[in-house]
Amino acid sequence: MGSTQLLRAVNLSKFYGRGHTEVRAVHDVSLEIPHREILLIMGPSGSGKTTLLSMLGGLLRPTKGQVEIDGVNITALKETDLPGIRALKIGFIFQAFNLLDALTVEENILFPAPLHPGGLRRARPRAHSLIEQLGLAQRRKAYPRTLSGGEKQRVAIARALINHPRLILADEPTGNLDSASGQEVMMILHDIARDEGCSVILVTHDPRVEEIADRILWLEDGSLRDRKSEQHSWVRDPVCGMRVDEWTATLFHEYKDKKYVFCSKRCIERFKNEPDKYAKHKNFE
Amino acid sequence: MMLRWAWKTLIRQRGGLFGSAGGLAGAFILVIFFSAVFRGEATQIVAYLENTRPDIWVMQRGVSNMHMATSFVYDWKADKIARLPGVKRVTPIVYLNTIVHAGDQDAFSFIVGLQEGSSRAGPWALAGGRSQLHSGETVIPEVLSKLSGVGIGDSVTITDRSFKIVGLSEETYSMANSVTFVSMSDLTDILSAFGTYSYLLVDLEEGIDARGFTKTIMDEIEKVNAMTHGDFVRSDFALGMMMGGEIIFMMTVICSGLAVLILGFTSYTQVMRKRRELAIAKAVGIRNLFLYTAVVFHAMVITLLALLLTGIFAIVFFPFISTLVPQVTLVVSIGDLAGMAVVAIIVAAISALIPAYLVSRLDPATVFQV
Numbered sequence: 001m002g003s004t005q006l007l008r009a010v011n012l013s014k015f016y017g018r019g020h021t022e023v024r025a026v027h028d029v030s031l032e033i034p035h036r037e038i039l040l041i042m043g044p045s046g047s048g049k050t051t052l053l054s055m056l057g058g059l060l061r062p063t064k065g066q067v068e069i070d071g072v073n074i075t076a077l078k079e080t081d082l083p084g085i086r087a088l089k090i091g092f093i094f095q096a097f098n099l100l101d102a103l104t105v106e107e108n109i110l111f112p113a114p115l116h117p118g119g120l121r122r123a124r125p126r127a128h129s130l131i132e133q134l135g136l137a138q139r140r141k142a143y144p145r146t147l148s149g150g151e152k153q154r155v156a157i158a159r160a161l162i163n164h165p166r167l168i169l170a171d172e173p174t175g176n177l178d179s180a181s182g183q184e185v186m187m188i189l190h191d192i193a194r195d196e197g198c199s200v201i202l203v204t205h206d207p208r209v210e211e212i213a214d215r216i217l218w219l220e221d222g223s224l225r226d227r228k229s230e231q232h233s234w235v236r237d238p239v240c241g242m243r244v245d246e247w248t249a250t251l252f253h254e255y256k257d258k259k260y261v262f263c264s265k266r267c268i269e270r271f272k273n274e275p276d277k278y279a280k281h282k283n284f285e
Numbered sequence: 286m287m288l289r290w291a292w293k294t295l296i297r298q299r300g301g302l303f304g305s306a307g308g309l310a311g312a313f314i315l316v317i318f319f320s321a322v323f324r325g326e327a328t329q330i331v332a333y334l335e336n337t338r339p340d341i342w343v344m345q346r347g348v349s350n351m352h353m354a355t356s357f358v359y360d361w362k363a364d365k366i367a368r369l370p371g372v373k374r375v376t377p378i379v380y381l382n383t384i385v386h387a388g389d390q391d392a393f394s395f396i397v398g399l400q401e402g403s404s405r406a407g408p409w410a411l412a413g414g415r416s417q418l419h420s421g422e423t424v425i426p427e428v429l430s431k432l433s434g435v436g437i438g439d440s441v442t443i444t445d446r447s448f449k450i451v452g453l454s455e456e457t458y459s460m461a462n463s464v465t466f467v468s469m470s471d472l473t474d475i476l477s478a479f480g481t482y483s484y485l486l487v488d489l490e491e492g493i494d495a496r497g498f499t500k501t502i503m504d505e506i507e508k509v510n511a512m513t514h515g516d517f518v519r520s521d522f523a524l525g526m527m528m529g530g531e532i533i534f535m536m537t538v539i540c541s542g543l544a545v546l547i548l549g550f551t552s553y554t555q556v557m558r559k560r561r562e563l564a565i566a567k568a569v570g571i572r573n574l575f576l577y578t579a580v581v582f583h584a585m586v587i588t589l590l591a592l593l594l595t596g597i598f599a600i601v602f603f604p605f606i607s608t609l610v611p612q613v614t615l616v617v618s619i620g621d622l623a624g625m626a627v628v629a630i631i632v633a634a635i636s637a638l639i640p641a642y643l644v645s646r647l648d649p650a651t652v653f654q655v
Contacts (some may be wrong), residue, residue: 059568059648086649094653100565100566101297102293102297107289111290112570115570
């Protein structure tokens with residue numbers, strides 16, 4: 001692995017079930033993430049985003065393939081060695097915030113700190129600095145139930161950063177937030193990559209997050225494809241008229257030397273049944 | 286931080302905490318209660334011995350108890366012992382285990398026959414009447430008097446004879462045993478054991494070693510057993526406890542099983558309720574060992590709280606029970622409480638096994654579920 005790559009996933013697959021009931025949640029995904037990059041993984045619900053993130057974070061063992069973080073093949077590690085990797089090299093941010101109800105803001109942030117060799121003593125100044133940095137100074141002793149969604153997510157971000165991880169994995173970090181809080185969280189994640197030197201992998205289908213991403217990957221049916229954030233090619237489904245991004249669309253049909261893009265299987269079937277009826281509609285905007 | 290989290294999680298659910306500890310304390314209290322009942326009974330069995338307290342007890346050879354025992358010692362042996370250098374006084378008693386019929390109550394009793402005019406070996410605390418006995422008179426326990434409704438001036442029946450109550454004694458009644466005093470001549474007549482006593486209470490001159498003197502008595506007087514007061518009391522107490530030992534053991538096993546179920550269920554529900562937080566802890570890198578520690582910590586805190594409640598209950602309410610139900614004597618020993626604590630800690634460790642297994646199987650990837 002090159003020194004510029006923080007994370008490398010090679011031919012990563014996760015299958016559930018066997019035979020007729022086999023579900024390919026993630027299929028043959030390979031990706032590399034350099035230091036300080038913000039990578040956005042987008043895709044529709046059920047596309048395998050969270051499964052991929054779980055495998056990248058060492059929370060789920062892949063069926064095939066391997067994941068290297070900072071040169072360590074975590075898929076080859078024993079179950080007992082994985083917590084150490086998660087505690088020191090990865091910070092997790094979740095859509096549901098996942099704070100511990102019984103602990104205050106400061107205690108939640110410090111929760112993973114004893115896992116670092118420096119322990120709580122080293123972590124306290126760091127926690128104070130993160131609390132200030134993330135605007136939580138007035139809420140230091142507050143319990144999660146009294147916090148707003150944005151505050152909860154900022155606490156979760158501080159907790160993810162407490163042990164100076166090299167990699168942040170964020171699952172729908174703006175999913176439960178209003179637009180202002182979502183925007184704020186996005187900018188914090190952007191600053192983390194810049195100031196902390198972390199790489200951030202964001203899994204979301206919130207298009208607002210595209211603004212801060214260095215690279216966007218599209219995951220659909222368990223497979224990845226590259227996509228640059230600024231590249232959209234909006235077209236209209238000739239059957240229902242819905243706007244579809246040609247870059248990310250997977251349903252195509254050629255008729256009379258012309259390529260048509262569809263939003264769903266239902267629309268493509270209807271088109272095939274009566275192509276002349278729909279072909280007269282203009283497909284491109 | 287893990288223990289802080291475990292502690293704060295526990296005290297946030299005070300209802301559950303005290304409910305579980307209360308249930309567990311209930312099981313512990315049952316064990317302690319039964320143990321206290323038997324210890325109380327055993328204590329009552331030796332109450333007469335403890336309160337007469339001679340230096341040496343002399344009885345027929347082969348006998349080493351008063352409770353459930355029969356002993357005959359010829360009267361001339363008492364005279365011979367009295368003449369041994371170092372002996373201050375020998376007080377003979379005649380003794381019989383039998384039933385006292387008082388009103389509609391039947392009470393199992395140590396019947397002690399006292400020499401007329403002697404105050405040694407008689408009732409040590411009187412609630413009323415007198416302790417000096419003549420033929421046809423008796424001193425019965427005050428509790429028996431209250432339970433049966435007979436009092437001073439009334440009669441009770443012992444074997445086939447009627448005795449007039451002239452005194453009521455204190456501290457001489459329990460569920461399984463009581464002490465009734467009659468004159469020696471009456472009891473000798475009942476037993477048809479003329480020229481014999483049952484036990485001899487030997488008081489020694491000051492400075493004489495009682496243990497050494499028992500050997501002297503047994504060397505000088507044939508076919509008798511001599512025991513120091515301490516040995517004799519221990520022997521009778523052990524017999525009393527032995528009679529309840531199996532029941533205490535059974536109760537301890539049953540209640541310990543109950544405690545394991547209560548605590549195991551509590552720990553199980555705690556893990557199930559907190560499995561998301563446990564998964565979060567796993568996801569951020571907390572090792573299973575720390576999570577097991579948290580589960581065991583919960584079980585231990587609940588157990589210690591239950592032990593505290595048991596101790597408070599035993600100290601505050603057991604004496605109250607004895608006051609309310611005078612025939613029940615409850616005695617709690619430090620040893621019983623310490624034994625209970627050991628059992629409780631074992632119970633806590635066992636009950637944490639299944640929850641610990643659940644923790645080990647918990648999938649940290651569930652944290653992504655919304």
